[in-house]
Amino acid sequence: MSSLNDVRFFATAPHECSYLDGQEATTLFADPDIKIEQDDYQQLTLIGFRRSGRYFYRPQCDGCQACISVRIPVNTFRWSRRFKRTLKRTADVTCEWKLPYIDDEIYVLYSHYINARHREGDMYPPSAEQFRTFLMIEGPNTRFACYRDGQGKLIAVSVVDVLPDHGLSAVYTFFEPQLDHLSLGQMAILRQIQAAQARGMDYLYLGYWIRDCAKMNYKTDYAPLEMLIGRQWARFERQS
Structure with a gap:
């Protein structure tokens, strides 16, 4: 095309x-x-x-x-004490970027996550075919960021699209739901910010934010954000 x-x-x-x-x-x-x-x-x-x-x-x-579409301008991102604590808490977690794949290990993690966190959503009940349709059909330059703990166990996976010379788009993240104390969802975003910075990129796209939707409130934790208002990206500062 x-x-x-x-x-x-x-x-x-x-x-x-x-x-x-x-x-x-x-x-x-x-x-x-x-x-x-x-x-x-x-x-x-x-x-x-x-x-x-x-x-x-x-x-x-x-x-x-x-x-409203939102993105993090990674080069002006503020590493708050909270974020630094999350990175310190997960310092032994390693990350490897791979081409999309499915095996027993990754599917078990995915199904645990859906069963624990999204029983009321469209993705419940999970299935291998659903996984392939949702996550295995590649966009341009799609990668799985696979996170393992100090013992080598897979504990989280982020599906990320790499936009050429521009940024990363966070498509989806699933993780071990029993490890709430590690804040793995937050860790995944922070690691993607670091990955974009390391690649010399400008943005991490987080999808949509809705003011009156509680489950999307976390996205404003990463302010300053840029929001697409009409046809223009505008800076958003979270009110203290």
Whole structure:
């Protein structure tokens, strides 16, 4: 594919919103039968699209603009005491970046996570086919960041898309739910910030933030963020 001008876009029928009670949602998505190249993926990201499996999508709801794309400008990120404590607590956790794969070890971790954290969501119950459809269908330059404890046990995996010379896009993270004391979800974001910095990149994209959705509140912990308001990225400082 040579240009986004060649891509057809479709909209779903209105459906129940997954994030706000009593709201209807409509999703705009790129034709899944057209291959999206790296440069085009980057351009889609800049205008608020996300990837899930082979689908590139963006909310497009009548009368609602609650879903706001957010990204961390990694070179101005503030390493608070809380974040430093998390990194210290997980100092013995190693990370290896790999091409997407599935085996018994990784699938058991994924199923434990879904069963413990997302029994009310669309991904429950977990299945190997669901894993492949959601996480194994690669976007351009997709990697699994695999985290292991000091004994070599796999405890977390981040699915990350690498945008050329620009940034990382955090697609999904799953981890051992019994290790809450390690704050593995937070650790994964912090490690991705470090990875983007090490690659000389500017941003880590975190997907959508919704002010009135409690499970998305954590994203503002990483302020200063940049938020896509209309067609412009604007700086956001968390209020103390």
